[in-house]
Amino acid sequence: MSTGSSVMLGLLPLSSAERTMARHEVVEVELRRSEDGGGWEADDSVIIYNRVPKTASTSFTNIAYDLCSRNRFHVLHINTTKNNPVMSLQDQVRFVRNVTTWREMKPGFYHGHVAYLDFSKYGVKGKPMYINVVRDPIERLVSYYYFLRFGDDYRPGLRRRxxxxxxxxxxxxxxxxxxxxxxxxxxxxxFFCGHHSECWNAGSRWALEQAKYNLVNEYLLVGVTEELEDFIMILEAVLPRFFKGATELYRSGKKSHLRKTTEKKPPTKETIAKLQQSDIWKIENEFYEFALEHFQFVRAHAVREKDGELYVLAQSFFYEKIYPKLS
Structure with a gap:
């Protein structure tokens, strides 16, 4: 079926004039909804980026800091004691209450190394939009290993553990x-499984399945480090209230958008093979492959490539037969 034709079974396609009128009516409906304060991406939107260490999270977060003044939203770093990603139950309640009721900080972009938290458990209205980025598990571990010893080019003078x-x-x-x-x-x-004790039992297949479920059902978008630009491009198309201008900012490479661990030596094939014998690697890698496949599926339906460049697809649906007619 060609683009713009009727999608209603048993009905003849609309004429050009009818289609134009239908689109005009949709614009009128959306304009009136906006004036009534009912826009979906309203000023009380909240994004939580529970960033996994060494997945290019600082590079991405710095883009949010660069955009917050221009796009009029707030960025807040969630700094936990000793970088513990698991919150106490009382802190979970405090955090949910803060994010939900702190109107002065809305729209808000929260980021930090914290495990996923299901807001629906706490009896609050409305849930934040979760996003995240994952990376090949061995590459992530290698990066973290050298980061602890040599730091990176973001804060080269800071002494590491x-x-x-x-x-x-x-x-x-x-x-x-x-x-x-x-x-x-x-x-x-x-990080994707959350605050259940089983999530932190290394090698747990229950944790793997819960992480997969959360990724698909609780996260708006999960990208991969290796294709970070595509992740940013899709976010800009989906959430321009926050990310308008993000793609160009990333491509320009200004400031700290490209953070690199120093003195990092790629592991040998023998080292990789030894780690891949572990059941823990097999399960973590299964999750990574699952996330990668899902991201590529989302991307395939969101962008197209032309002359070596990626372009976001324009809206490909519209409404027909809208009744009663607006006066």
Whole structure:
């Protein structure tokens, strides 16, 4: 069926004049809804980016900081004690209450290394929109390993926890070190799984299935580090209230949009093969592949490539036979 033809079974296609009138009526309805304050993307919108460490989260968050004044929204960093991603029950209640009722901070973009929190459990009206980014689990661990020792180009003078340790990732894996153990791969699944105790049991298939469920049902969009620009482009199309101008800002590469871990040495094939023997890697990688496939599915229905460039698709649906007629 060609674009713009009738999608109502058993009805003849609308004429050009009828289609123009239908589109005009839709514009009138949407304009009146906007004037009534009923717009979907209203000024009380909240986004929570519960960012997984070493997935290009700082690069992406800095774009939000650059855009917040221009696009008139607030950015808030969720800083937890000792970077603990699990909140106490009382802090969960406080956080949900803050996000829900703090009107001065709406529209708001919250970000921090915290596990997913289901707002519907706390009896509040309205839920925030969750977004996130995932990365190949071994690449993420390697980046984090060297980050703890050498830092990155974002704050090069800051002393890191493992500074002075010159052991390479390959040497760590070969010697069975704790910083590169398969258990350290277990991070992306619990971040998406949430605050249930089973989420943090490394290798739990229940946690994997819960993480998959949350990704599909509770997150507006989950991108991948390797295709971050596409993730940003889709967000700009879906949520221009927050992300208008984000794609160009990312492409320009200004400020700290491209944060890189220093002194990072790629692992050998032998090191990778050893980690891939672990059941923990297999489950974490299954989640990553699931997230990647879903993102590529979303992208395939949102953008098109032309002459090596990606373009966001224009609206491809409209309404017909709108009654009663507006006066």
């Amino acid at each position: 493992k500074q002075g340790d010159k052991k390479t990732f390959d040497e760590c894996v070969s010697s069975g070190g704790s910083d590169c153990a398969p258990e350290k791969l277990w991070l992306q699944i619990p």
